[in-house]
Amino acid sequence: MLAEASGRKLAKVTARHSREETAHYFRKPCPFLKKGSCSVYSARPMACRLMFNMADTPYFCNPAIPPEQSHVTMLNLQDLNLAFTGTFLHETFADIRDFFPS
Numbered sequence: 001m002l003a004e005a006s007g008r009k010l011a012k013v014t015a016r017h018s019r020e021e022t023a024h025y026f027r028k029p030c031p032f033l034k035k036g037s038c039s040v041y042s043a044r045p046m047a048c049r050l051m052f053n054m055a056d057t058p059y060f061c062n063p064a065i066p067p068e069q070s071h072v073t074m075l076n077l078q079d080l081n082l083a084f085t086g087t088f089l090h091e092t093f094a095d096i097r098d099f100f101p102s
Contacts, residue, residue: 006033011098011101014092030048031097036058047096052095
């Protein structure tokens with residue numbers, strides 16, 4: 001869906017990464033972020049849908065802000081995340097930047 005929505009080619013990802021291995025991505029902007037907005041919002045993956053930001057400004061989405069200064073009020077969607085993870089347990093787990101490299 002993301003490849004179709006963005007016109008970008010989807011890379012084949014074979015390695016299964018742990019969440020800890022992909023943590024280094026969290027301070028890098030998403031490849032689909034254009035001028036401060038999601039360019040594939042209607043086709044965004046479940047991981048993005050689970051990160052429901054309740055802030056009234058995109059200020060804290062800026063990766064230049066140190067994590068200790070970025071305190072965004074978010075909904076607790078842990079149960080939904082666990083259900084999603086359990087459903088797709090045997091699928092390839094990787095960051096969006098692995099599937100759509102620069």
